[in-house]
Amino acid sequence: MSSVRIPPVLRDAVDGSRDLPASGATVGEALEDLFARHPALRARVTEDGSLSPFINVYVNDRDVRFRDGLDTPVGDTDTIIILPAMAGGSR
Amino acid sequence: MVTAGPAGLTLPRPIADRLLAHARTELPNEACGLVAGAFDGDGGGRATSFHAARNAEASPLRYNVHPEDLVRIVFEIDGAGEDLVAIFHSHTRTPAVPSATDLRTAQYDRPFYLLASLAVPDAPPDSALRAWRIVGGHTFEVPLRVGG
Numbered sequence: 001m002s003s004v005r006i007p008p009v010l011r012d013a014v015d016g017s018r019d020l021p022a023s024g025a026t027v028g029e030a031l032e033d034l035f036a037r038h039p040a041l042r043a044r045v046t047e048d049g050s051l052s053p054f055i056n057v058y059v060n061d062r063d064v065r066f067r068d069g070l071d072t073p074v075g076d077t078d079t080i081i082i083l084p085a086m087a088g089g090s091r
Numbered sequence: 092m093v094t095a096g097p098a099g100l101t102l103p104r105p106i107a108d109r110l111l112a113h114a115r116t117e118l119p120n121e122a123c124g125l126v127a128g129a130f131d132g133d134g135g136g137r138a139t140s141f142h143a144a145r146n147a148e149a150s151p152l153r154y155n156v157h158p159e160d161l162v163r164i165v166f167e168i169d170g171a172g173e174d175l176v177a178i179f180h181s182h183t184r185t186p187a188v189p190s191a192t193d194l195r196t197a198q199y200d201r202p203f204y205l206l207a208s209l210a211v212p213d214a215p216p217d218s219a220l221r222a223w224r225i226v227g228g229h230t231f232e233v234p235l236r237v238g239g
Contacts, residue, residue, distance in 0.1 A: 005166075007165050007166070007169070008165070008169050008174075008175065009175075009198075009199055009201070054196060054198050055198075056158045056161065056162070058158070058162055061159070061162055061163070062159075063158040063159065065158075081162055083158075083161060083162055083165060084198035084199065085155060085156070085158070085161070085196070085198060086123065086125075086155070086156040086161060086178050086198070086199070087148075087153070087154060087155035087156065087196045088153070088154060088180060088189070088190065088192050088193035088195075088196045088197065089121060089148070089150065089152050089153030089154050089180075089190065089192045089193070090121065090151075090152055090153075090182040090183065090184070090185045090190050090192070091152045091153075091185075091190060091192060
């Protein structure tokens with residue numbers, strides 16, 4: 001079972017929790033397990049059933065886009081973080 | 092519940108100077124970073140430190156706080172018991188007003204969006220910086236007090 005670290009901006013969707021356990025062999029499976037127990041979190045970070053493009057996902061502080069995305073394997077010692085991006089621009 | 096409200100952001104002058112120095116250093120690209128501090132009970136905030144970040148877009152028109160910097164800084168601020176009071180970025184040639192892109196991509200209701208315009212070279216912080224809230228796809232300018 002992995003641990004999911006919740007940033008301050010998302011804690012109101014998980015009753016204030018800072019860390020939550022999640023079951024699954026991959027990041028995607030672990031997040032699905034977490035969302036099943038915390039539907040408010042799912043509503044915050046997904047669009048049309050998929051993770052929003054403005055949500056960064058990390059395993060042990062490494063962005064999973066540079067690994068295997070939601071297929072990145074996770075185990076008991078791994079920490080997953082979901083964190084809304086900060087992006088924009090003048091145009 | 093976050094409200095637009097009249098509550099504003101207080102930015103000590105040394106921090107304002109650091110923000111603008113970082114923005115000018117990053118030219119011709121947009122610059123970005125996070126501002127730590129504390130919210131008061133009325134939704135206003137006071138900045139205590141600036142954490143410069145890399146712009147992963149490295150673009151004059153776009154910014155994206157580098158994901159590695161973002162996760163490190165967010166949890167540094169949280170670990171120190173501080174609030175993320177503002178998200179900073181610069182516009183290199185346009186006013187310090189959130190763009191349509193800024194509205195579409197905004198993910199944070201509570202922190203202020205602090206923008207710098209570098210359209211006027213060497214403009215002082217009072218005129219180069221403006222603070223906003225972006226809530227539900229709408230922008231609300233809030234009072235920015237530089238100094239204090």
